[in-house]
Amino acid sequence: MQRNVNQALASEFGLSPSEYASILAILNRTPSLTELGVFSVMWSEHCSYKSSRVWLRQLPTRAPWVLHGPGENAGAVDIGEGLAAVFKMESHNHPSFIEPYQGAATGVGGILRDVFTMGARPIANLNALRFGRPDNPITKRLLDGVVRGIGGYGNCVGVPTVGGEINFHPAYDGNPLVNAMTVGIAPSDRIFLSSAAGVGNPVVYVGSKTGRDGIHGATMASAEFTADSGEKRPTVQVGDPFTEKLLIEACLELMKTDAIVAIQDMGAAGLTSSSIEMAGKGSVGLELDLDNVPQRETGMTAYEMMLSESQERMLMILRPDRQELARKIFEKWELDFAVIGHLTDTGRIVVRQHGQVEADIPLGPLNDQAPLYHRPTAETTKQEPLNPARIEDRVGLGAALQRLVACPDLCSRAWVWDQYDATVRGQTVKRPGAADAAVVKIDGHKLALALTTDCTPRYCAADPEEGGRQAVAEAWRNLTAVGARPLALTDNLNFGNPEKPEVMGQFAAVIRGMASACEALNFPVVSGNVSLYNETEGRSILPTPAIGGLGVLDDAATAVGIALPPWLDIVLIGVTKGWLGQSLWLREIAGREEGAPPPVDLAAERAAGDFVRSQIANGMVRACHDVSDGGLLVAVAEMAMASGTGARLSAHPRDIPGHAFWFGEDQGRYVLAVPDCGIVLRAAEAVNVSAVRIGTSGGRDLTLPDGATISVEALRDAHARFFRTWMG
């Protein structure tokens, strides 16, 4: 690639005129092609968070149990017994649209590396997926490819995929979302960080060889899509889960020694971002000799090697006296190990190839003068709450229920889960679909983690602040519903083009809403990822702040699932007003997408959740399910379908229309199955939490308050139909 470096090339690389001017000022000369490449990826939205940083600062990140918050490769929280849970979620949206299998697979690979980089053994994967309309012909191919990619990678590396969520909406037609989350476990006093130190220490490259794949992937991820995005296929990387598995084992083996000073995976912007971030954090300089980089192809230029996003590679700073010990470990695992440079005290990154200096950049300005934008924001217009009394039910409860449990957003995801190995490692207590959150035990301990991903994008589109609040609250609720103590969350903020004020307004409002919930629920953000420019042909996705929640159970055996056992009282916790605005009933049955979304009362949320958790801890609860998409009747039906046991439901309160009571999506609610509702109702009253008995379990049918009876088997058939017929 022989190109003159100028403003035109800089624009092609995604740099604005003012950004290019800063580069000229920093270097006091025209950059080389390699230098321009380095600046363009480091200052890309994907790596620099230039549009989102000013807002992200508002998120609460601290709690006594937080060991490492945002800024490291992943967040870490203390879960007791000397252990830390290390976790993060990251998007691979753009690559997954271009090449769904590899895009999703490498998304899983990348997030795994973020976690084991910190010394944690990955113990669980989750994901949050959004696709366009099922009747859009590309949706089927995208979903199939993404599911195969997630399974292909996760199954092979031997990390169970234990949970996730899938939504469909036309807004994702040209821009699906693939957010992958990994959770790992490390000794809390043996967490590895990325801050380089020790002038003269070797910079060591391990893992796969470098090829020409994925060059400028980070820049691609920072641009909108156009109709010819398929031409960007060469910027997508190809995953090698076998090498990743070896890399996990080799790194964890090395991490038992004292060889590592700092370590970082080569993710977006590969060698460039890993080396620059490590040196930048440690305020040191570094020299790299690219001739020593293991290469898969011949004749690669410095530009190509610095920007390659070849997968399954790590960069480490080692103690010089432990270099040979480290080399032996990587040789045992048959992985490349190469010293490609050393740390200096110059504060500059100097890159050489064939004896020539290809880049020489001062790290201070490269990091400190990274662009930071206060982009203009425009508030989303609020919608009026709908009055349920004025929305007529023309369908009836039974017919609406059968349609709802069969609709794409609520139907059984078993077709998807059945392709993910959820049991490898032998610690999975609650598999997908068994409980509101996945429950994974810690090997050798009684402790277990509860894990969930949540977001309701249609709420976020209607009212971004309320939607941001709801996403956090729902994750907290799902952890609570298995009996876990919610500890912290990771987020994956997927939005459209930040240069549009209405998109930036959504972003700012979502952050506000999230922050309020994090604060009230004592549920801080410890890691995350921002994905902007999720637009195709100028159309933006729904604002989608996917939340990955993590909680802990002191004893895995106390976890409860959603499967409804027979002959129990069914109790509803939380207040029901019959909120139909933005509900799935309104969309699927009445054909309307409107109204204000249900508000989250954080004080009531906290009180109801703390009460439910205490009842589970006291052994009073045999099954628990939060009320979310589809409302109360769908929640009860899901519990019935999970076990095959039916229920007889009582009449609804007279002051709320039946369809609003049973299908409204009021927040902060749980359905419990308990042997003795008297004790639970009295305990709820004592702490001022609303609780009411809504029926009893038993038999094989669901008997609705209007007398209609539906067999659980028929519901299961309806529930399973969509994927079965769609995917064949």
Add this chain to the structure above:
Amino acid sequence: MKAGIIVFPGINRERDMAIALERSSGHVPRMIWHTETDLSGLDLVVIPGGFSYGDYLRCGAMAAQSPIMGAVRLHVARGGYLLGACNGFQIVVEAGLLPGALLRNASLRFLAMDCFLRVERTDTAFTNQYQRGQVARAVLAHGEGNYFADDATLDRLDAEGLVAFRYVTPAGEVTSEACLNGSARNIAGIYSPDRRILGLMPHLENLVDPLMGGIDGKPLFDAFAA
């Protein structure tokens, strides 16, 4: 009995297997890296599940050529027991220690779900802790578990009582619906003629603890507990 678990690069269910063996016997099995060559002193050798060498060639084909397989043959010749589970079954078949082949699942998809196995006989070293006719739940997790052999081989396996487990309904019936991966004659696991080698696709090692959903896999490991 002394048990050892062979670990090839890419194997990922070695820990699951170790947990199951230890749970039954109280003894920690020996973990054997694939470059080792000595299996003496072991009564049971296990090749667990995973993706040896990424399964980038035919599943199990690379590991089957590994030098340690010489030691495995010696172990078998000495009268030792060998269990190959999932990828381990594929490796044992590729090594020629059991007949047949494991093709891609009939659905051409990776399958990860519970299945039900009928224990075909309970007079072997592997199954003597199961009840006669017992149906055991097990965990399926594979993309290539569709057992295939020519009719003569299948007839011989049947005639000589070498089918160890078949996929069945929860009630124990052999139906095509119960055979999730499309295996010939619903075969989930087979023995060598001396019944000292067992290869099986599903993971009984993942159901040895009620906390993880059941203990139907435990009798397999109890059989080697003494």
